[in-house]
Amino acid sequence: MSGSRHELRVVAPGGTPEVRPGDDLVALLLPLVALRDGDVVVVTSKVVSKAEGRVRPGTRDDALPGETARVVARRGPTMIVRTHHGLTMAAAGIDASNVESGTVVLLPLDPDASARALRATIRERTGLNVGVVVTDTAGRAWREGQTDIAVGAAGLLVSESFEGRDDAHGNTLAVTAPAVADEIAGAAELAQGKLGGRPFAVVSGRADLVLPPGEDGPGAVALVRAEGADLFGYGAREAVLRALAGSPDDRAPFGAPAADGEVTAAISLVLGVDADPDGDGLAVPLGPEGRAVLAALAFAHGWVLDDNDSAGRLRVRPSTP
Structure with a gap:
């Protein structure tokens, strides 16, 4: 029809x-x-x-810092960034083509x-x-x-x-x-x-x-999707780096806190242990040696590593807004 x-x-x-x-x-x-x-x-x-x-004198590399809100992904010399407009583009959309040599055009x-x-x-x-x-x-x-x-x-x-x-x-x-x-x-x-x-x-x-x-x-x-609403707020390598570094400034692109079941499954997959419900969070049977990995997992899921529980287990909970 x-x-x-x-x-x-x-x-x-x-x-x-x-x-x-x-x-x-x-x-x-x-x-x-x-x-x-x-x-x-x-x-x-x-x-x-x-x-x-x-139009500005100089190169893309010269202009890139001023046009970048945050880095999304890097692969060799290629850098994908989120601009101050919220756009995600290679080199912040800075263009060196169809312009006089030695100058670049900004968005x-x-x-x-x-x-x-x-x-x-x-x-x-x-x-x-x-x-x-x-x-x-x-x-x-x-x-x-x-x-x-x-x-x-x-x-x-x-x-x-x-x-x-x-x-x-x-x-x-x-x-x-x-x-x-x-x-x-x-x-x-x-x-x-x-x-x-x-x-x-x-x-x-x-x-x-x-x-x-x-x-x-x-x-x-x-x-433009809001920060945290995009499933690909960081590139694959950048996401690992940001989760391991754990800076609060990098939290928003990971999105809202994940559900308990999703975090439990991630802990089981990566650390090979079962987390138990514990108040508003999860208790994880790990010693200090697992702290760094658990902290990164928690960060990537919008959670935080909390104090140990009464049994000495590590504890994670959803981050507060």
């Missing part, structure tokens, strides 16, 4: 000059495209950053604010109601290659929820929430290309996602 035909159209115009600090991006865009109500204007973060003066300070400003200016000058997406390129866990994602958005539903709805076979959808802002970013990049010098694109055919004038929506920040 098939529904009615639906068409999505993506246009990425050529002719954009090199963008400099202070340039008016809307003035550069409007002569190149014929916008309509309900279109989605897609702009690469690189030209937004250039116009906003986010916009607030990509959602940049998208809102572009949308408001387009409305002001044309009277049209459009959505705006600011994009950047990112890798994905479990997948080779990169794709563009939305780092900023305005006037757009950034995700759709199908939870509770039935499919054509009567199955109820449980957790189905397409990140449509990311899908729009990826579709636009297919037309823009990496080397084509086409930083703008216009996506037509999804006016249903564009919000009414004056409503900018939650922005792309709504697609």
Whole structure:
């Protein structure tokens, strides 16, 4: 069974000059495209950053500390970090391509604010109601290659929820929430290309996602999982290091305290002993020699190593907020 035909159209115009600090991006865009109500204007973060003066002398390594909220994973020279925006990206999204030698481009300070400003200016000058997406390129866990994602958005539903709805076979959808802002970013990049010098694109055919004038929506920040809500808050090696180090500052990405049964199973698997319920925690029949490993296991599960119980056993309990 098939529904009615639906068409999505993506246009990425050529002719954009090199963008400099202070340039008016809307003035550069409007002569190149014929916008309509309900279109989605897609702009690469690189030209937004250039116009906003986010170009810096130096290398990625020079700029990385200032753009990093915390390290997520390291493999050799590659460093994946969480930026101050909450984005998780290689080298904090700092770009050394398509920019003068000896300089790098940082991400916009607030990509959602940049998208809102572009949308408001387009409305002001044309009277049209459009959505705006600011994009950047990112890798994905479990997948080779990169794709563009939305780092900023305005006037757009950034995700759709199908939870509770039935499919054509009567199955109820449980957790189905397409990140449509990311899908729009990826579709636009297919037309823009990496080397084509086409930083703008216009996506037509999804006016249903564009919000009414004056409503900018939650922005792309709504697609960023909160600290502790992501199952992969650290890379495999980094998680081991952080758990063993046990710094309170590193606790949040491990998430909320795990259930007793999960902690009991982990202790049995790693230490080969059975933990017993003990008030609000667990008593573990280990001597001082097992303390360091148990402390790391507890930390990784959102628990803490407590004082020994009356029988001299080690004791762990959930950490308090």
